[in-house]
């Protein structure tokens with residue numbers, strides 16, 4: 001049982017150059033292979049704190065999954081909104097999202113309770 005609560009807040013002054021009218025201004029792509037993940041304007045920009053495992057784990061350190069705190073995400077309510085997306089690990093009530101083509105990830109996570117997805121701005125390419 002997880003009591004993790006995700007507090008969402010709409011950011012009126014989105015600091016990101018990638019956000020326009022509260023959603024992604026540009027196409028969201030995989031940083032590594034360029035595969036398209038989201039079409040323009042399909043993800044809603046949200047600010048929330050969430051720990052995501054690092055894309056490159058230090059394999060010299062065994063056991064613990066290394067993660068970092070990420071605060072800027074695109075909120076996608078329906079999985080079918082994605083152009084391409086895959087799943088990697090499942091931890092508690094979350095499935096981590098990865099590139100469907102090259103498996104790079106996690107680029108975000110899927111909340112199994114709400115069935116909503118969140119893509120980290122810092123983990124993707126904007127084009």
Ligand SMILES: [Zn+2]
Nearest residue numbers: 030033099102
């Ligand atoms: Zn890729």
